[in-house]
Amino acid sequence: MKKKLINCSCLLVIITLSIAGCSKVLDKKPIGEIDAATIDDPNAGESITATEAEQLLSGAYNxxxxxxxxxxxxxxxxxxxxxxxNCYAGSDNPANHAIDLFTTNSLNGNVERNWSRLYTSIGKINETIDKVSKATDPALTAERKNRILGEARALRAANYFELVRLWGDVPLILQPIVTTDTKTIFESVAVPRSAAAAVYDSIIADLEFAVANVRTASQAASKQIMNTGIVNTMLAKVYATVEPHDWNKVNQYCDAVIADGYTLLPDYDFLFDGQHKSSSESIWEITYEGWGSGTYGLWIRDMYIGGGWPKFNTPSHDLVRAFEAEGDNVRLNSSIQWVDYSGQWVDPYWPMNNLPLINKVRGGDVSSFIIYRFADILLLKAEALTELNQLDDGSGAQFYLNKIRNRVGLANTTATTQAALRLAIEKERQLELAFEGYRWFDLQRTGRTLEVMRNAKKANNEPLNYPIQEFRLLFPVPQNEMDRNPRLTQNPGY
Structure with a gap:
């Protein structure tokens, strides 16, 4: 029976991404990448070479x-x-504004783009895992083979972790899309959603395999290559998110990250000044090679800072008030810059002569983005110890919370009870990790989203009155995906 491997990089659909808002096409692919579809399907009896295995992994990263x-x-x-x-949508992108204002629906371009992008990566990763696992080239040693598989499975887990947190139940596809003479492409890609619990089980299985096979943090060639530091960080975050939370596991994997030798930078601003990339605090950092300091290197920064047109993700009044209430001038000044852009555009929340913009993207050519860093792990360990009722400043939750506070010149926490420490850690995470993609997911996993968002305020403490309802804690499944795959179901409420 003839079999054909479909390069269905979005898994569920074959699409061209439609990008709303500002975008540029960048020529930034590394040399040596090949497309998985250019290699004979191993299911048809062909085995890839060791060189092709390396190229497949490069393609998955790319x-x-x-x-x-x-x-x-x-x-x-x-x-x-x-x-x-933490932010208002800013910009002039309707899809961003709908997400910010909780009016998004299944036609939202960002929602569709996110689903497509994550499944695009999973599609290529699945092909990589399948072909490498079946490779028989003696030049591909068992150790190297398992390392490639470990890195690929860690990448797959990272994508599914994003998906399950944004949508809940999602299609769980762990094999490449293959058609035969008797199996159509529709039958291959029309996959129903799996329960979130099953998705988390798959994520954990991938990460457990990965942590046993990838390089240690000190051995990895760069911060963007999957290594024990990244994988243990993901395991800690997964166990803090999956229901029920397993705080002993969170504590265990935080300790594993700590044992990998990461340290806080002495100056908080070093994280964002462009002079300390791939630092001792950085755990997972993506470097966009070849962007340089020319037009392509600067356009990311232009999304957030600079004049000319409305910027994305304007800092909120609530966040500024939180910095000020804590007396946290160090992180306030590192995180937010104030500018006078009078006459350039109109902002619905701030006066244009004193407009706050994200300052964390200012450093150098902005060719690196930190996905995970050590401060997150120290605060996550503080949270785990709080839930395990180990609170004291000697080695408990207060100790790790104070490490983060003391770095920016703040006094030790005054929180001493479990309830008070929960809120103190939540606030510390907001101030420490602002604009780094954490806040929504922190509120989600602690069950605080509705309360916090319903109490959000703009200038002069006027209520924002976000129309947030419980069903909006998850994204809608994109309508285009449902049209193509009738086995998909919509999240309730949409």
Whole structure:
């Protein structure tokens, strides 16, 4: 029976991404990448070479990083900060505004783009895993083969972790799309949604395999190559998110990250000044090679700072008030810059002669983005210890919380009870990790989203009155995907 491997990089559909708002096409693919579809299907009896295995892994990284920058460098901030109380949408993009204002529907261009981008990466990763696992070339040693599979499975877990947190139940596809003489492409790609619990089980299985096979953090060639530091960080975050939360596991995997030798930078501003990339605090950092300081290197920065046109993800009044109430001038000044853009455009929330913009993207040519960093892990460990009722400043939750506070010149926390520490850690995470894509997911996993967003306020403490309802805690399934795949169901309420 003849079999054909379909390069269905979006898995469920064959699409061309439709990008709303500002975008540029960048020539930034690394040399040596090949497309998985150019290699004979191993199911048909052909085995790939060791060289082709390396090229497949390179292609999987390329598809997720360089081709996927609009998710990892842009939409993570919209979803994590503008959908939460850290930012307003800013810009002139209706899709961003709908996400910010909780009026999005299944036709939202950003929602469709996010779904498509994540499944695009999963499609290429699945092909990589399938072909490498069946490779028989003696030049591909068992150790190297498992390392490639570990890195690929960690990449797949990262994409599914984004999907399950944004949509809940999602199609769980762990094999490449293959058609035969008796199986059509529709039968291959028309996959129903799997329960979120099953998706988390798959994520954990991928990460457990990965952590046993990838390089250690110190051995990895760069911060963007999957290594034990990144994988243990993901495991800690997954166990803090999946229901029920497993705080012993969170604590265990935070300790594993700590053991990998990461340290806080002595100056918070070093993280964003462009002079300390791939630092001791950075765990997972994507470097967009070849962007340089010319036009292509600067356009990411132009999304957030600079004059000429409305900027994306304007800092909110609530966030500014939170910095000010804490007396946190160090992180306020590193995170936000104030500009006078009078007469250039009109902002609905701020006066144009004193407009706040994100300052964390200012450093150098802005060719690197930190996805995970060590401060997140220290605060996550503080949270785990709080839930395990280990609160004291000697080695408990207060100790790790104070490490973050003391770095920016703040006094030790005054929170001493479990309830008070929960809120203190939540606030510390907001101030420490603002504009890095964390806030929405922190509120989601702690069950605080509705309360916080319903109390959001603009200038003069006027209520924003976001029309947020419980069903809007998840994105709608894109209508185009449902039209193509009748086995998909919509999230309730949409």
């Amino acid at each position: 598809d997720m990083y360089w081709d996927g920058e609009e998710y990892w460098a842009f939409d993570r901030t919209t979803n994590g900060d503008a959908m939460a109380d």
